[in-house]
Amino acid sequence: MRITQNNFYNSFVADQQSIKQQLDRLNQQLSSGLKIKYGYEDPQIFTDTLRLDYEETTLTQAVNVSTDAQNFANNTDSVMFQFTDALTRFKTLLIQASNGANSDGNYFAISNEMKSLKEHMINLSNSSINGRYLFSGTALDTKPVDSEGVYHGNDGLMKAVVGAGVEVPYNIPGSDLFLGEDLNFSRKVTTNIPLKDVQTDTAVSLESTIADFTGKSDDYNFFIRGRNGDGSVFENSFTMTADKTVAELLGEIESSFTPESVDVTLENGYIQITDRQKGRSLLDFHLYAENSVDSSPVPFMESGFAGADASSYDNIDFAKSDSVTLTGNYSQIVKSDNSYAVRGTLLSDVAGASLAGGSLELSGTDRNGNAFSYTLDLDNPTDIFSNQINNSDGTPADSSTLTYGQLLDAVAVAVSGISDQGSFDANVAEARKWVDVYLDSKGRIVVEDKVGTDTQITFNMHDSKSGFATPGASALVFNANNALEIDDPKHDLFESLDLAIEAVESGMLYPEGTSAVNPRNPGIENALEKIDHVLEHVGKEHTRIGAMSNSLNYSVERNETLKLNVQTLRSEILDTDIGEATVKLNQLSLNYQALLASVAKVQNLSLVNYL
Structure with missing residues (x-):
């Protein structure tokens, strides 16, 4: 070439x-x-670099989110340290108040400091960081606790996305902290009228006899009714001679419950019953005795309800909680999971016995001052105007399908004072313009007059089987002269503080069924047990937020390490x-x-x- x-x-x-x-x-x-400036120079390097850039951005975002969440958790942890200190001081004052040698002035001074501590704890509960409340759940702009200690947040958990498909919670909602539930605690209840020796005016002992606290040699008939820890209801009656001992009386009471399910004890003259199984909030009882000769009563509990005596259990008018509101004191609790009932809960899920063939008696005066009374047949429920109550699918409701929402609506129609609108649904719509009937956060029925300033409404609702004259125990209870709660798996922190303050303010060492202040206050000694529970619960929640903070810290460290590895690999590929x-x-x-x-x-x- x-x-x-x-x-x-x-x-x-x-x-x-x-x-x-x-x-x-x-x-x-x-x-x-850099090895390349444009993608076409080396597509493989360009593709790998884009992928690694995305991973680095994702990890950076995860680090930022984790850091922000950790700061939130750390602030919560700091507030809870202060909360625990205040609660510990509160308990110290309560112990000081339990000294029987305190004067009225001492009780006054102690209660004032306890009130200040409660206000301080409310302020701590409303702590916010960067405009976000720490204890309001996911309702970050809602002030969680009002001046009365009522919680207004939700139960939502905020979660930080710290990796692909990995979420870590970083808050303690007030529903857990202030209204929590501890399954390692048992329900414990007590009478509020002590048994005292009529000769010495001192609390009886287990060896004391029936005659010692009655002052008579006659036989006495005892009547007991209530609920077992599993939610089933019972009633029992028995006769004891005057020479029987208090220990034998406690044995009869224990045998009325499901065998080996409760412990019955005598504390300073008060009969206390404790559920042996932890984590249940259904245990309840009412006890009453009569002389077999002259029918003179021996009360064991009084609740101060108007028109009710010591023999009354659940056939009791709702009490006014303010000028326009009536509230039942008996929480509706689902037997299967110990949760509070809501509008959609079936009555049969709460009832302590079959509702088939049962009925409820509703009576009182409506908001216009007119008396009303009607029987709600649970097998064929209607409103006060005999309009059929139907399920959402249009079929007639019955004892197995009736919900609390339908029952509350029937109550609203009865107390509203409206005229018949032709159907249950139309009546409910009209009634809601005048009254509101609902279940509060503790499953208690509340009737509220939405228009009046000093309502004329009075209301009573009880099972048709209420009372020993009718065979069978009440399957449903809405308001009761029942035993006082000492402790329970469920708790309300600020309500426990209020009861303790009230007891100290009144110098009430033990329950006083005849008290003009609050016959249902368990007293200082029993309040100590409840505050111990509250302190332990707060400690658990404090530990929980600490664990969350540690988890987030590990996430930050892990993601920082991964980010460094990605940066190193990117450098090896591109640099x-x-x-x-x-x-x-x-x-x-x-x-x-x-x-x-x-x-x-x-x-x-x-x-x-x-x-």
């Missing part, structure tokens, strides 16, 4: 451009520190190896210089040189 000058020139130009491009690329890599690039640059520079030198020599060759 003949090498012409043109061929030589083209070859030179191609080699020169190739080397210059390589030199330019190496100079660019050295100056920018220029300065040493390698410098060597290549020097080699290409020498090659380019050699090319130029070779071309110069070839261009100087001529046949003249060989003539």
Whole structure:
């Protein structure tokens, strides 16, 4: 093949451009520190870099989210330290008040400091960081606790996304802290009228006899009714002679419950019953006795309800909680999971016995002051105007399908004082303009007059089987002269504080069924047990937020490490190896210089040189 000058020139130009491009690329890599500037230069490096950039951005976001969540948790932890300190001081004052040697002045001073501590704890409960309340659940802009200690937040958990499909909670909602439930606690209840020896006016002992606290040698008939820990209801009656001991009386009471389900004890003259199974809130009882000769009563509990005596259990008018509101004191609790009933809960899920063939008696005065009374047949429920109550699918409700929402609506129609609108649904719609009937946060029925300022409404609702004259125990109870709660798996922190303050303010060491202040206050001694429970619960929640904070800290550290690994891998893929690039640059520079030198020599060759 003949090498012409043109061929030589083209070859030179191609080699020169190739080397210059390589030199330019190496100079660019050295100056920018990157192997490529544009994606087309190396698609593989470009693709890997995009993927790693995305992972780095994701990890950075996870670190930022985790850090913010950890700050929120740490602030919560700090507030809970202060909360625990205040609660501990509150308990110390309560112990001081339990000293029977305190004067009225001492009780007054102690109660004032306890009130201040409660206010301080309410302020702590309303702590906010950067405009976000710590204890309101996911309702971050809602003030969680009002001045009365009522919780207004929700039970939502805020969760930080700390990785792919990984979420870590970082808040303690007030529903858990202030209204929590501890399954390692048992329900414990007590009478509020002590048994005292009529001769010495001191509390009886287990060896004391019936005659010792009645003062008579007659036989006595005892009547007991209530609920077992599993929610089933019972009633029992028995007769004891005057020479029987208090220990034997306690044995009869225990045998009225499900065998081996409760412990019955005598504490300073008060009969106390404890559920042996933890985590249940259904245990309840009412006890009453009569002389078999003259029917003179022996009360064991009084609740101060108007028109009710010591023999009354659940046939009792709802009490006014303010000028327009009436409230039942008996929580509606689902037997299967110990939760409070809501509008959609079936009555049969709460009832302590079958509702088939049962009925409820509703009576009182409506908001216009007119008396009313009607029987709600649970097998064929209607409103006060005999309009059928139907289920959501249009079928008639019965004892197995009737819900609390339907029952509350029937109550609303009865107390509203409206005229018949022709159907249950139309009556409910009209009644809601005037009254509101609902279940509060503790499953208690509340009747509220929405228009009046001093309501004329009175209301009583009880099972038709109420009272010993009717065979069978009440399957449903809405308001009761029942035993006082000492402790329960469920608790209300601020209500417990209020009861303790009230007991100290009144100098009430033990329950006083005849108290004009609050016959249902368990007293200072029993309040101590409840405050111990509250303190333990707060400690558990404090530990929980600490665990959350630690988990978030681990997440931050893990994501920072992963982010560093991604940055290192990205650097290895994209960043220029300065040493390698410098060597290549020097080699290409020498090659380019050699090319130029070779071309110069070839261009100087001529046949003249060989003539």
